[in-house]
Amino acid sequence: MGGKAALILVLGYSTIILIIGLNMNNISTTAVDNSAGYYENSFAKEIARSGVNFAASNLSRSSSWEPSSSPYSFNGIENLAISVRDSGDIKIVTSTGTHQGKSKTIEVKIAMASFSQYAYFSDVEGDVWWSEKDSVWGPFHTNDNIQVQGHPYFAGPSTSHGGTMKYYTNKTKDSPTIIGTYSPGLTIDIPTDGITNLAAYSSAGGCVLSGSEINVEFKGDSIKYSTTNPKKYKTVLGSDLAPNGVIYAKNADVRIEGTVKGKWSIGTNKNVYIENDIVYADQPDPMDKNDPSQDLLGIISQNNVIISDNIANRSDVNINAAIYCQDGSFTVENLTTRALSGSINLIGGITQKTRGGVGTFIVNKFGKVIALSGFSEKDYKYDSRLLRKVPPYFPSTNTFKILSWLE
Amino acid sequence: MGFSTLIDILGAAIIGGMVLLSVRALMLNSSEKSNQFQNELIAQQNLVSIVELIEHDFARIGYCENTDSIEAPEDMIVYADSTKISFKTDFAQGFQNIRGDGTKDILTYEFGPTITSTPNPYDRLLYRYAKGETKNGSNLGLTEFRLNYFDNLGNELLHPIDTKLISYIQIDLKVEDSYGYDTGNDEKVHSEKYPTIFWRQIRVAAKNMSR
Numbered sequence: 274m275g276g277k278a279a280l281i282l283v284l285g286y287s288t289i290i291l292i293i294g295l296n297m298n299n300i301s302t303t304a305v306d307n308s309a310g311y312y313e314n315s316f317a318k319e320i321a322r323s324g325v326n327f328a329a330s331n332l333s334r335s336s337s338w339e340p341s342s343s344p345y346s347f348n349g350i351e352n353l354a355i356s357v358r359d360s361g362d363i364k365i366v367t368s369t370g371t372h373q374g375k376s377k378t379i380e381v382k383i384a385m386a387s388f389s390q391y392a393y394f395s396d397v398e399g400d401v402w403w404s405e406k407d408s409v410w411g412p413f414h415t416n417d418n419i420q421v422q423g424h425p426y427f428a429g430p431s432t433s434h435g436g437t438m439k440y441y442t443n444k445t446k447d448s449p450t451i452i453g454t455y456s457p458g459l460t461i462d463i464p465t466d467g468i469t470n471l472a473a474y475s476s477a478g479g480c481v482l483s484g485s486e487i488n489v490e491f492k493g494d495s496i497k498y499s500t501t502n503p504k505k506y507k508t509v510l511g512s513d514l515a516p517n518g519v520i521y522a523k524n525a526d527v528r529i530e531g532t533v534k535g536k537w538s539i540g541t542n543k544n545v546y547i548e549n550d551i552v553y554a555d556q557p558d559p560m561d562k563n564d565p566s567q568d569l570l571g572i573i574s575q576n577n578v579i580i581s582d583n584i585a586n587r588s589d590v591n592i593n594a595a596i597y598c599q600d601g602s603f604t605v606e607n608l609t610t611r612a613l614s615g616s617i618n619l620i621g622g623i624t625q626k627t628r629g630g631v632g633t634f635i636v637n638k639f640g641k642v643i644a645l646s647g648f649s650e651k652d653y654k655y656d657s658r659l660l661r662k663v664p665p666y667f668p669s670t671n672t673f674k675i676l677s678w679l680e
Numbered sequence: 681m682g683f684s685t686l687i688d689i690l691g692a693a694i695i696g697g698m699v700l701l702s703v704r705a706l707m708l709n710s711s712e713k714s715n716q717f718q719n720e721l722i723a724q725q726n727l728v729s730i731v732e733l734i735e736h737d738f739a740r741i742g743y744c745e746n747t748d749s750i751e752a753p754e755d756m757i758v759y760a761d762s763t764k765i766s767f768k769t770d771f772a773q774g775f776q777n778i779r780g781d782g783t784k785d786i787l788t789y790e791f792g793p794t795i796t797s798t799p800n801p802y803d804r805l806l807y808r809y810a811k812g813e814t815k816n817g818s819n820l821g822l823t824e825f826r827l828n829y830f831d832n833l834g835n836e837l838l839h840p841i842d843t844k845l846i847s848y849i850q851i852d853l854k855v856e857d858s859y860g861y862d863t864g865n866d867e868k869v870h871s872e873k874y875p876t877i878f879w880r881q882i883r884v885a886a887k888n889m890s891r
Contacts (some may be wrong), residue, residue: 279696286703293710300717304724311728363747380779382747430752430834448833452844453753454889455832563748661748676747678778678887679737 281305294412310375318680320347322371323357325381325678328366333672336364336385363676379680384675387465389511389571389595389667392655394624395465395663401628403449409624410559411655415459419448422472428454429662435460463626467599467668468575472521474666479519480547487522489539491570493554511535518665528581533570533593538571538664540597544618546606547578549585553593559620562657570594570621571664577601577629580648582611589615590648593656595622595664602629605647609633622659712861719857720875722792726820727855727877729807735881737769737787737808742888744770746782754844754891761841762826763791765849771810786811791825798858800874823876824854830883848883855879 281339308516331338332534347353352371357364362384369378388394392411398418405423411425418436423446438457440447475481482489484500497508511534512518522541529539530549539545553568572578572594580586582605596603602625605611617631632647742756751768760765766788770780792805798819805817806825808818828850837845860874 282700284704286700286707289707290703290710293707293714297710297714297717298723300714304717304721307721307728311732312730378778429754448835450845451832453832455847545837562752660752675887677743677750678739678746679745680742680887 280604309373311427313373313375316372317370317375317583320372321368321680322354322370322375322377323347323369324353324370325366325379328355328357328368329381329383329673329675332364332366332383337675338372339507364422364673365604377680381678382676383643383673384630384676385665386670386672387663388597388624388670388675389622389659389661389663391624392622392653394461394622395626395628397627400626409655411657411659414459414461416462419449421447423447425449427451431456433457433459433461448537461670461672463599463624464668464671465599467544467597468540468573470668471519471521471538471573471666474517475515475519475521475540478515478517479521480515480663481521481523482524483523483529487525487527487541488548489527489529489531491521491529491537491551493534493624494530497531511537518667526581529572529672530585533568535567536569536665538573538666540571540575542575544576544601545572545574545578546581547572547586547590547592548581548583550591551594552591553620557620557656557658559654559656562660564658567656568593569599569662569664571667573599573668574598574601575599578603578625580605580614580617580631582606587612587614591618593620593657595659595667596624597668598625598629599668600626602627603631604629605631607646609646611646613644613646614648615646619653621656623653697844704776715861716875719859719861720877723821723855723875723877725789727853727879729883730820730822730853730855731881732880733808734789734853734863736848737789738851738884738886740769740888741886742769744768744781744782744784745788746770747783749784750888754845756886756889757843758786759842760807760846761789762828762871763838765827766811789825790815791822792817795802795858799860799863800856800858802870803856803858819858821855821858822853823856824852824878826852828852848888849886851881851884853879 295635338644340357343355344351345353352367356367363384366381367394379477390412390413393409393413395415399680401423402420403425408426410428413432416435419434420439422441432451433456482500486502488504490497494511496511496514497506499506512597518536518538526544526546526593527541528546528548530551532552532554534554535572553566556567557564557566570593576596578596580590598607601622619623632649633645635645636642645680707796744750757767766786768784769787771785772778774783788809790807792807795803795805802823803819803821805819806822807815807817809815829841829846830848831837832843834848856874856876862868863873
């Protein structure tokens, strides 16, 4: 009797311990599954992210690239599916990564970036220091070093540079304030075909002007122009002169001024001279990227964009445009000898090969800055509409920028 | 039955009793460990749930289906402190349709008050709510939720946080079992009663902020 009871007792305890053991096994398995599930999800997400980067890289090399080999293999398994579709001027890249049965999809909208998006772009900075008083509102890029003294303010949304960040004293004393995206070590080459592309577009629905001296005055809906010396002006409706919005001065400097209505690009394989104010008919709020103004101007030059030394420009000059100098600078005529000319009031952005001067000054023994020539003040405001809007056929960076990232 | 038989029975009873006591002790010990593992599993599952939700939402900081409505990176986060963050996003339309509806929303994560209805004295609610909606919180045993912010040059931002300067976010989470095991035992320290898991996401950089 006692033996039976002992046997039942031992069997009972053994059963309970067995159940507990199984339960602990289940817990361990579930815990590992839980951890592995998170890892697999993360792995699938990283594969999908790699797919987006892969597609963006290929599209930057060739905008017509298609993922014809999709699905791609990762670790020998076909677990990366990429698709690219067009939606207007936007490309939508969809990338799905799969790992151990877990899938993750990322959808990214990208668009070709134009140099017009920059508030400031330069290839060569020279020995220029960004100081405490300097601020850049809008995208900033230089392929050179950024030299900072004090705490200059780069207000984004993106700031990048190809060289290094150099500090006047040290990083603590001279650290800049950078808002938005910051990408050091990034080089964006100024293309060598920006002007030739513009010339081609001007021949296909635009206007090609040639002559000994070319003057163009925007007069709202109309454009007044002359190609001779002495000047013989013609005034025509802008849409008749250049339906695609491109005016190109072939092998001649072009002198411009006036009130711009609509979207225009004007350029030359020589220099552009700004003779007087050139402003939009409908002035936008520079801070409002959705401002309804439809007026937009691109000034595109193979060499320099120069503010002329004339009576009109001796008491401030107002410029509304995205400026592009492929091999030269945005500068002024007679930099060291011209009279003091007040302020440059710019709404737009500047892209230039080499940073140009617009005035000269000295610092006296009391530390006071004394202007000597040219423009002593610069009031540059970034036209926020340029984040999305592009003047007709403004030179492209040949890279895609990400508009949105969904995962 | 002689004297030796009596001794045999007594010896067998003592040995049997010792075996039974050992088996009982083993069972009790196994039962305790089983409960502890179970509680650790619950804490781990809670942590994974929180982390997956946070990673999903934080990856969508600044996203909007209508690309024209996407803010500049510096305007994507509207409020930030060590235990609360509000940012612009565009909610998924459903489980199957992760795209937003093109309308910007503001989502807030906020470390809530201590919960008094559970044995764990430190667990707190984590609120996740959209602007204009009532605070919805869940008790997943969160006992720490800390956010640290860094600027573009890797410097940690000091409070009050200037949201325009935020470039990276560091998230620290600590999850404990809300109910614990053997909580009345004064000989055990807090971490022995309540399994604890710590998670840190270093430098979250939302893609829409760094595009």
